[in-house]
Amino acid sequence: MTGIVALYIFMLAAFTGYEVISRVPVILHTPLMSGSNFVHGIVLVGAMVALGNAHTPLEKTIGFIGVLLAAGNAVGGYVVTERMLEMFKSSKAPRSASEER
Amino acid sequence: MPAAPAAPWSAGSLIQASYFVTAVLFITGLKRMSSPVSARSGIVWAGAGMLVATLVTFAYPGMSNYPLISAAIVLGAALAWWSGKRVAMTNMPQMIALYNGMGGGAAASIAAVELYRGGSDGAVGTTLAVAGGLIGAVSFSGSAIAFGKLQGLIKRSIRFRGQQIVSLLLLAAALVHGVLAIVHPGDSSVYVTGLLIFALLLGLAMTLPIGGADMPVVISLYNALTGLAVGFEGFALHNAAMIIAGTVVGSAGTLLTQLMARAMNRSLGNVLFSGFGEGSAAGGGEVSGSLKPIEASDVGVMLAFAQKVIVVPGYGMAVAQAQHKIWELCQLLIDRGVTVRFAIHPVAGRMPGHMNVLLAEAGVPYDLIGDLEEINGEFETADVALVIGANDVVNPVARTDKSSPIYGMPILNADRAQNVIVIKRGQGAGFSGIENALFYLDNTRMLYGDAQKVGSALIAAVKALS
Numbered sequence: 282m283t284g285i286v287a288l289y290i291f292m293l294a295a296f297t298g299y300e301v302i303s304r305v306p307v308i309l310h311t312p313l314m315s316g317s318n319f320v321h322g323i324v325l326v327g328a329m330v331a332l333g334n335a336h337t338p339l340e341k342t343i344g345f346i347g348v349l350l351a352a353g354n355a356v357g358g359y360v361v362t363e364r365m366l367e368m369f370k371s372s373k374a375p376r377s378a379s380e381e382r
Numbered sequence: 383m384p385a386a387p388a389a390p391w392s393a394g395s396l397i398q399a400s401y402f403v404t405a406v407l408f409i410t411g412l413k414r415m416s417s418p419v420s421a422r423s424g425i426v427w428a429g430a431g432m433l434v435a436t437l438v439t440f441a442y443p444g445m446s447n448y449p450l451i452s453a454a455i456v457l458g459a460a461l462a463w464w465s466g467k468r469v470a471m472t473n474m475p476q477m478i479a480l481y482n483g484m485g486g487g488a489a490a491s492i493a494a495v496e497l498y499r500g501g502s503d504g505a506v507g508t509t510l511a512v513a514g515g516l517i518g519a520v521s522f523s524g525s526a527i528a529f530g531k532l533q534g535l536i537k538r539s540i541r542f543r544g545q546q547i548v549s550l551l552l553l554a555a556a557l558v559h560g561v562l563a564i565v566h567p568g569d570s571s572v573y574v575t576g577l578l579i580f581a582l583l584l585g586l587a588m589t590l591p592i593g594g595a596d597m598p599v600v601i602s603l604y605n606a607l608t609g610l611a612v613g614f615e616g617f618a619l620h621n622a623a624m625i626i627a628g629t630v631v632g633s634a635g636t637l638l639t640q641l642m643a644r645a646m647n648r649s650l651g652n653v654l655f656s657g658f659g660e661g662s663a664a665g666g667g668e669v670s671g672s673l674k675p676i677e678a679s680d681v682g683v684m685l686a687f688a689q690k691v692i693v694v695p696g697y698g699m700a701v702a703q704a705q706h707k708i709w710e711l712c713q714l715l716i717d718r719g720v721t722v723r724f725a726i727h728p729v730a731g732r733m734p735g736h737m738n739v740l741l742a743e744a745g746v747p748y749d750l751i752g753d754l755e756e757i758n759g760e761f762e763t764a765d766v767a768l769v770i771g772a773n774d775v776v777n778p779v780a781r782t783d784k785s786s787p788i789y790g791m792p793i794l795n796a797d798r799a800q801n802v803i804v805i806k807r808g809q810g811a812g813f814s815g816i817e818n819a820l821f822y823l824d825n826t827r828m829l830y831g832d833a834q835k836v837g838s839a840l841i842a843a844v845k846a847l848s
Binding site: 284287290291294295296297298299301302303304305306309310311312313314315316317318319320321322323324326327328329330331332333334335336337339340341342343344345346347348350351352353354355356357358359360361362363364365366367368379 | 401403408409411412413415416417418421422424425428429432434435439440442444445446447448450451453454455456457458459461462463465466467469471474475477478480481482484485487488489490491492494496498499506601602605608609612613615616617619621622623624625626627629630631632633634635637638641642665733735736738739742743763827
């Protein structure tokens, strides 16, 4: 993979992010921010690789903290988003009963 | 040259294929999360992607320290699981800030390990690692401050003369150290340490002066920044999953931040650098009239015999956890034939959509909830506007007083209702510190008390009438 290909990935991913979120109703802004917060928890993968290649005690310490924080980002982000979206279920029943839109 | 034996793009086609699947799952998940009907499955899709990526990374070539990796994952995951399950719905915004800061910290840690080891993959890779480390560290300390403010650990905004100059100097110092680290890849430990310390201080200096009212925008901004940092570290590590996920979040978060800032009719630069948020109350000094208190029983009668009531919830409702009581009250009113609507300002509460989440939790159907544009014309036909712990978003000063810091911000026209009832804990000014002219209008009555207790009193008052 060359730099220019990486640049293409970067550009296309940026447009994708913009498009995906541009049609979101206000009602989902907080869950979606939370959801995107979960998605950048993928930093866990990089932190694992960094710790996996760490040699000195300093590198290992920082790498350990990195994996710890990244796991917190991913799991915490998931739990919080899931709890928030769970509540939309309970409100769906009365909505569809009263008026389907 | 990098000591990283993690042979990047060519090796491990299983890993690459898995990361590809992860990227598809993430984007599909986010797409599904952008519609109320499919939102709940969206997080499950994204979660599956995360699981795939994490598991397959254990098979990454040339890795060691597996016990350490596993221990860190278990510990971090357990703490986050425990805190995420325990936290009350009203405290969600600061938890997002906290988890987001952790992501930023992780990106900065990756940069630190890579750079201490002597830079990754030539000048370009090192530059990207430095950029990701700088942004990640700013996001880490900035999010920590945002968490502290929303959690009430940091009560006041710390502000002093020349604050922006200090921030600029810190940024310059971090950049200089970053450049030195890039130029001296073999011997850069001192510069890397300096880069990270100045970046952490920059995050503190940037966030401390920002008032609590602006925190939604700030958290969203740091969310985007963490995404960007993750994307940059992905470039440095040649990790496609990180590049795609990080960049998608970076651009989506930037758009979300802009939407929020626009809802407040302010530019992002204005939010970050104007120091608005509290203390600058002098602008709205010409508020005249007096605060006129009212009893809950009188409000009960007023609501019960109204044609149309519009409820304007704000942060006060969230703090008091009053959403269930308020919905119970509204159901009583609906049973009596009153038309009830909820009006939600884009920046009500501490996060965009914060009020929507709380009302959804209480079971309020979507079709009763209107946002700014939908419902603003309806206030003129409403008998009662019931303002529950909302303040700046209904302050008419934003329309009239050019000297006010919130001048020009679109507001809910609660003042145009026949009667305005404001449920409020005490007589103090709102989070922004600006006096609210709405409270002094002739058709406004103040109902003091905790929103939950007041809600119970109103329910009793309405029930007593039937």
